[in-house]
Amino acid sequence: MPRASAVPWYVWCSVAAVTSAIIGVHWDISWHQSIGRDTFWTPAHLAIHFCGVLAGIACGYLILSTTLAPNSPLRAASVRIWGFRGPLGAFIAAWGGIAMLTSAPFDNWWHDAYGLDVKILSPPHMVLAAGMIGVVLGSLTLILSYMNRAGVEDRGPLLALFLYVGGMVLIQALLVEMELTVRVLMHTASFYRAVATGVPLVLAFVARASRYKWATTVITAIYTVFLLLTGWILPLFPAEPKLGPVYFPVRQFIPPEFPLLLIVPAILLDLFWQRTEHWGAWKQAAVSGVLFLVSFAAVQWPFGSFLNSPAARNAFFGAKYFAYFTNPLSFYARYRFVPTEAPAAFLRETCLSFAIAIVSFRLGRALGDFLRLVRR
Numbered sequence: 001m002p003r004a005s006a007v008p009w010y011v012w013c014s015v016a017a018v019t020s021a022i023i024g025v026h027w028d029i030s031w032h033q034s035i036g037r038d039t040f041w042t043p044a045h046l047a048i049h050f051c052g053v054l055a056g057i058a059c060g061y062l063i064l065s066t067t068l069a070p071n072s073p074l075r076a077a078s079v080r081i082w083g084f085r086g087p088l089g090a091f092i093a094a095w096g097g098i099a100m101l102t103s104a105p106f107d108n109w110w111h112d113a114y115g116l117d118v119k120i121l122s123p124p125h126m127v128l129a130a131g132m133i134g135v136v137l138g139s140l141t142l143i144l145s146y147m148n149r150a151g152v153e154d155r156g157p158l159l160a161l162f163l164y165v166g167g168m169v170l171i172q173a174l175l176v177e178m179e180l181t182v183r184v185l186m187h188t189a190s191f192y193r194a195v196a197t198g199v200p201l202v203l204a205f206v207a208r209a210s211r212y213k214w215a216t217t218v219i220t221a222i223y224t225v226f227l228l229l230t231g232w233i234l235p236l237f238p239a240e241p242k243l244g245p246v247y248f249p250v251r252q253f254i255p256p257e258f259p260l261l262l263i264v265p266a267i268l269l270d271l272f273w274q275r276t277e278h279w280g281a282w283k284q285a286a287v288s289g290v291l292f293l294v295s296f297a298a299v300q301w302p303f304g305s306f307l308n309s310p311a312a313r314n315a316f317f318g319a320k321y322f323a324y325f326t327n328p329l330s331f332y333a334r335y336r337f338v339p340t341e342a343p344a345a346f347l348r349e350t351c352l353s354f355a356i357a358i359v360s361f362r363l364g365r366a367l368g369d370f371l372r373l374v375r376r
Contacts, residue, residue: 021051033323036243052100089142096134167222186304189349208368289358
């Protein structure tokens, strides 16, 4: 039976930091869509920046204690950077925490200078996203270094935490692409190119690094459950717009869209990878890219039609919710798809999607194989 002592307290802190950030970001986006940015000191912002504070304190303590204590048990399993010693993951997460905290005054200044925007892809938000990526990847590396040094009896809880944080990585990757993966784009090739850009890399590197045969299924299940719970819980709380213009009356928090059906290609990939361990890296990546996009399009394309139909306009599927600033004449508000590209453009985007997916799977496999070697 795995021992709970296999997981140090600072690993738990890093996992809590990642969870706080992911919850806070989804809450903050909902806040923008439901209320508007009325103040910097919203609970959602505090949850986001609590991630940076917690990661900074935990990893800072870990680095300083390893550096200043000659008898530290982690000294032999640490790296040296700028005269400091500590696990590699602690340095990455600490940098991420600093970047997240730096983004806070930058974001405040940006809003004061350019207005109370509701865009995800703004410069301060990208600094924040980079910091979150640092904290998440640092946490993954920290967990994996312990997992690679642990005995068989201690791997269980560490593997569970690694897969959980891997699910958070997938959520974050799709969060950055949220504006490119809305339901009205699901009948365009650009939608599948956006999904192919980040998702295959995450799936491949988590699966290879964890060495768990159902890793891809687990992390896509975590993504699915998280988005479902967020979509069902947020509308239970009242909200009212404080900015204008208000095109749609809002009485509750606006949830994210229904999760993408990534669980289907994930199961197929896990089954495929279990049978092709002996294949060459590029051959496996090529088939994985085709399998991923074909199976994903086979389920998501018709499901997109369902999400735009009256049957999905309920609290379960969430297609009835609109941000207060949604243009009533937009494709989104009228439940109309953005027109599919012209045949030549569609073919070009489709070929590009397959190429990106194949390269992403190859890079993910290489990253996962490298992380297997991390012990510091």
